[in-house]
Amino acid sequence: MIDYIQPDYEVVRNKDLCVKCKVCVRQCANQVHAYDEKRDALYVDNSKCVNCHRCVSLCPAHALKIVKTDHCFKPSANYTEDIIKDIYRQADSGGVLLSSMGTPKSYPVYWDKMLINASQVTNPSIDPLREPMEIKTFLGKKPEALEYLPDGSIKTEKYPNLELKVPIMFSAMSYGSISKNAHLCLARAARELGTFYNTGEGGLHEDLYEYGENTIVQVASGRFGVHPAYLRAGSAIEIKIGQGAKPGIGGHLPGSKIGEDVSRTRMIPMGSDAISPAPHHDIYSIEDLRQLVYSLKEATDYKKPVIVKIAAVHNVAAIASGIARSGADIIAIDGFRGGTGAAPTRIRDNVGIPVELALAAVDTRLREEGIRNNVGIVVGGSVRSSADVVKAVALGADAVYIATPALLALGCHLCRSCHSGRCNWGIATQIPELVNRLNPDIGARRLVNLVTAWAHEIMEMMGGMGINSIEALRGNRLMLRGIGLSQKELDILGIKHAGE
């Protein structure tokens, strides 16, 4: 059969620099590099290269680089190279196209169309190096008012809340989609940072129960690894309804990724597909959702907040309003630019809405209905920097979920090939020799570095605005101005244009 698809990338070796140490051969799980002993020469198979930079990063002589091929189709702005290649692939296989990580398509990034305020002269800015700056936040239902007993103690019923030292959590990535070492990095970093990581829907590995206080356990339609000890192990329980990268689509971990350890954690046989369809077939209404929320609360004695995670879709404000009335303590909204370990390409690239618009719409709606205090709001789905965090909080979020930046901190190079299961960086793989490449101590340190740096930047930006508490920034949309946005977009975001 003729191969219609030519390689996207070319591995370029500088033969003057190459010392033939063969690190590239040993490091590439995709077998791009090969050494011919007879000819004492190194060869590459460009067709296998996913452009993950493992060989480039580890080459001691800096003899390698990967370039986009300049081999091309006749240029067309309509039938682009990607579209032509996808048609070839599907004509070859008859399969649904599968991709990983967030969409690479050029949709507007509203974070980059909002600018943050700063104080000048009046209401002077605050220097976080010398003055107190509070970025601790509490996630969950808040009482409407406080009542006190005669002895001064609080009479009002207090609801279970998550206490976050930084308004940043690591979002759900299941054991199975990422490696145990990646989970260990996230768990250790969450503990050190005083925040939380999320198990995803793949259960909790027995070695990670010790990090329970900094763990959010997830319950999805497939109920993998869900049992009373698991529910009690974490500090909060998240019901996964949807994921930004694939709204309306469930999870499907192929049997090939269910090895012994994943099998034990998910509590399903080795080699069996792990299917968790998009619908929870016991949830067809907000009342049904309430039933799952309360059955989880009952099973954990009302000690843990329950999060409901949804994808940002067209009617997200109305959906969130329902969730806020379901008894859930926290709503997590995942935008369509969020990552995934595997999703049908067309869904990832075409379904859902940007999280910035979803967040603004939800916060506005809940305020209008007087139920914003019923729930905490967490947003994820492409929060890429501390500036995005500040903008999210100013739009109304209590905290954010990050995943792609966390993986980048662990060495991910966004080659978007997670679904192959051969991640050369030891993150999105279950192959032991690849997993071992990710050192949990180093990985945790890099995550702590990243979030600590962001936290400091958040404090700098808050200080610049003359705000010394993250709670005072939350929903403070006066601190934002739009740039290059239409009136409709400004109205939805609830912000003025720059210069107004």
Place this chain on the structure above:
Amino acid sequence: MTHINAENMHFSALTQMVKSADSEVTIDNVLGQRYIAAGVRGKHVVINGIPGNALGAYMDGCAIEVHGNAQDAVGDTMNTGTLVIYGNCGDTAGYGMRGGKIFVKGYAGWRVGIHMKEYGDYIPEIVVGGSAGAYLGEYQAGGRIVILGIGCEDRQCVGDFTATGMHGGKIYLRSRFVPDDLPPQVEVSRVTDKSELAPLVREFCSYFGYDADELLADDYIVLTPAAACIYKRMYTNRPM
């Protein structure tokens, strides 16, 4: 031994009493209270009346008897234990259950045994005396479901779309009728070896007074998936 009169009692009060009760609990006048024994471990609970949804959800080793009908989501995600229902039960009984047993004397609603899965020594089992509704064993990944079809010997004892997405476990039907809309990955065969079936049918009869030998003498068919990975050929990896 704790006796609880649940008349006009809110579910949260009742579930709290069940949790703090000793290991033998009898509840009278139950009328729709949800989440009874949810997440509870190691108790014998006798329920007189009609418990509400999510009875015994996530439960870990309780023995529950219901003298009445049960509603939806009985034994949702249960780990171990036994649920015996001296009546009918609603939809999604045994959703995602991983271990333990559910016995229903009468009929069961839709989506019984959905997402049921087994692991190691955990093999969940559901036996329904009467018929079961549509989507029986949907996405079933393990465990055993037995539909005895008592009283519907002259017709199909399951609803439409049986075993949709099934990729593990077994569904036994005491029936001559093969469901006519089975998905392609599900295989049907006549049961010749009843050694796995017999103890389940006998236990069912021990609760509800049927003649086990008589029931076991009948013809059974069994549904099994041909593959544990049913969707692997569906996708094309795209390196973008």
